[in-house]
Amino acid sequence: MTLEDRIEAFVRLGERFESFFQNDFSELAIQVENNNPWFTPENTKSAIQALRANLTKEKLEKWIEPYDLQNIKNPKSIGILMAGNIPAVGFDDLLCVLMAGHQACVKLSSSDQVLMRWIIDQIIAIEPRFDKFISIEEMLKSKTAYIATGSDNSARYFDYYFGKYPHIIRKNRTSVGILDGSEKNEDFRRLAEDVFQYFGLGCRNVSKIYIKDKGQLIGFLDAIADFKHIANHYKYFNNYEYNKSIYLVNKDDHLDNGFLLLKESDLMVSPIAVLFYEIYDERAGLDRLLSENKEKIQCIVSNHGWYPGTIDFGNAQCPSLGDYADGVDTLSFLSGLD
Structure with missing residues (x-):
């Protein structure tokens, strides 16, 4: 051929x-x-x-x-x-x-x-x-x-x-989102697509967000109310109920809108129905956090791609042919075998 x-x-x-x-x-x-x-x-x-x-x-x-x-x-x-x-x-x-x-x-x-x-x-x-x-x-x-x-x-x-x-x-690997505080409701909803598509099971799903202050979390939860239908899926809802019960028993601080749990953590990969967040103060601190975890990050999203090297909210699950998993050029590897 x-x-x-x-x-x-x-x-x-x-x-x-x-x-x-x-x-x-x-x-x-x-x-x-x-x-x-x-x-x-x-x-x-x-x-x-x-x-x-x-x-x-x-x-x-x-x-x-x-x-x-x-x-x-x-x-x-x-x-x-x-x-x-x-x-x-x-x-x-x-x-x-x-x-x-x-x-x-x-x-x-x-x-x-x-x-x-x-x-x-x-x-x-x-x-x-x-x-x-x-x-x-x-x-x-x-x-x-x-x-x-x-x-x-x-x-x-x-x-x-x-x-x-x-x-x-x-x-x-997992993916993360970066918020700078300028996001509107429409932006939050596009970010939610990256969180919820495929129930968050993909390496390109956002499992953690970096935020400037906790006030952004309330706006995010309010804006994504239309995604509540995801809780109709029994496996997703079982995970939500399980993780919620763990947080309640352990008295872990978290936010809950009835179908998504937000929890502060320095970990990268969150459980199903949980979105981790971490607060950053300055751009240099954010750069350091991302650099320290680069081997665990598949892709990064930000509103209209304002942060260098990121893609726009809502596009995490739309990779091009050259967006190779883990950043390893598969076709180059294969063509070099001959």
Whole structure:
């Protein structure tokens, strides 16, 4: 397959995603949710739409332009251990491996079996030659290289088993928001999208905010009242009730609006239904806090991206093809294996 063939196949996949919403989405969405109750039809649709947005000829060609992918003479077998925290989170690694001309040997997460199998089936239906380049396996032994995504704990096991091979091993990361006190209600609502989308389970979800003073918290809670429907999901609400009870029993100071708990903490990763906050005084102090935790931060949001290197509220879950997880250039890694 030529590089142009591979690009065309994924452009057609994007088109199939688009037409799919008009036909058979409901049936698949029910199957996906039965496999994982966190993957509601709304979240599955959001995830597929995010993939669709990047699968255009223009975006794909611009993405691969810096890399030499034309002549992959010896395709390598790449083991991909996929995460399953949000729908189709492993798709980007699959796309990178196939676009680089290698063989994708995939171990699916038990949490994302249905949707990823469906996507793989669509890829092969569109371009049957990919059948020889994609395999779903339970044991990923003796591959040329590995891409593994998991927790800090599982990363230690990944390193033990795969450390002697070329590899990308990803650990826990989260995302944070920065408030400077100028935010209005509309801004808070856009920030809430970054907090609540996918129930906060993604590494690009905001789990902590840095604020100038506690007064901002009341304005934030008042502004996001329209998100109360998230508590209708039983798993989310169970987490909310559990964390609330822990804080009450321990007499921990916190704010509560009935579906989200705000708690001051210097930790980065908050539990489900909890948003941590930390107060900063001066810009230099904020810079220091972010620098100290840079290995735990996936992305940073601020209102209209006022803080350097950040993205606007509401866009955390809209990464471009070049926004690689953990900041490691996956396509560069793969193209360098040949």
